[in-house]
Amino acid sequence: RDMDNQPSSLKMELSPMSQLSSQDALKAQVAHAALAYVQPHSLIGVGTGSTVNCFIDALAQSAIPVQGAGSSSIASTQRMQALGIPVVDLTDVQSLSVYIDGADEIDGHGYMVKGGGAALTREKIVAAQAKQFVCIVDQSKRVDVMGAFPLPVEVIPMAVPQIIREFSALGGQAVLRMREAQPLVTDNGQYILDVHGLKLTEPMALEARISQWPGVVTVGIFAFQKADICLLATPDGVQTLRY
Numbered sequence: 129r130d131m132d133n134q135p136s137s138l139k140m141e142l143s144p145m146s147q148l149s150s151q152d153a154l155k156a157q158v159a160h161a162a163l164a165y166v167q168p169h170s171l172i173g174v175g176t177g178s179t180v181n182c183f184i185d186a187l188a189q190s191a192i193p194v195q196g197a198g199s200s201s202i203a204s205t206q207r208m209q210a211l212g213i214p215v216v217d218l219t220d221v222q223s224l225s226v227y228i229d230g231a232d233e234i235d236g237h238g239y240m241v242k243g244g245g246a247a248l249t250r251e252k253i254v255a256a257q258a259k260q261f262v263c264i265v266d267q268s269k270r271v272d273v274m275g276a277f278p279l280p281v282e283v284i285p286m287a288v289p290q291i292i293r294e295f296s297a298l299g300g301q302a303v304l305r306m307r308e309a310q311p312l313v314t315d316n317g318q319y320i321l322d323v324h325g326l327k328l329t330e331p332m333a334l335e336a337r338i339s340q341w342p343g344v345v346t347v348g349i350f351a352f353q354k355a356d357i358c359l360l361a362t363p364d365g366v367q368t369l370r371y
């Protein structure tokens with residue numbers, strides 16, 4: 129796993145260098161495979177994270193012209209602009225042909241946990257505007273039941289203690305995501321809770337339930353905005369999973 133995108137509680141699980149570099153190779157491979165879903169001269173949506181960074185780089189290097197890209201984060205906007213990919217304002221756009229993004233976990237239905245990179249709110253908004261969600265992951269993200277990766281939830285700061293109590297009642301331990309001894313502040317000026325100990329056996333019901341709690345901006349369960357296609361990078365090549 130890319131450590132930059134992980135909650136700080138996971139940072140102790142550092143992989144050996146050789147494992148990291150083979151994972152990087154899988155990310156580059158799956159990012160390249162996603163180019164097949166970019167229709168020339170179309171409007172596309174672009175996610176956030178280390179796998180998407182590989183996709184942005186591959187798109188810039190390819191000869192595929194895009195009309196524009198709707199971006200899910202300041203980081204992706206900056207990377208695309210630096211490489212000459214035109215970024216569009218999503219409020220000016222009605223729909224996107226495809227949304228390409230990574231995930232922290234994806235199950236057998238195409239349901240995902242996202243938000244390891246703190247961009248979940250804009251990711252869900254951009255995904256909602258796209259006709260097709262293409263999820264690009266390496267095989268470490270494919271799980272049977274989601275929940276081992278702590279569930280990211282973007283919240284309004286004043287609601288943090290109450291939402292921690294709500295998760296506790298569900299059997300989850302919610303931890304405020306920190307950066308340099310301060311709460312991490314998202315692109316939207318809000319905080320992130322990472323919830324440990326949940327088993328996401330019914331992702332759609334749980335997404336609906338948590339989304340209704342006062343102060344929740346976005347829960348990182350993507351069941352209503354699930355993947356239509358998952359490109360799964362394995363050492364034997366990229367598999368295409370359709371849901």
Ligand code: 5RP
Pocket residue numbers: 130133175176177178179180229230231232241242243244245246247248251
């Ligand atoms: C960012 C996300 C990313 O898609 C997710 O964290 C996966 O990132 P990476 O490709 O770096 O593993 O949801 O908010």
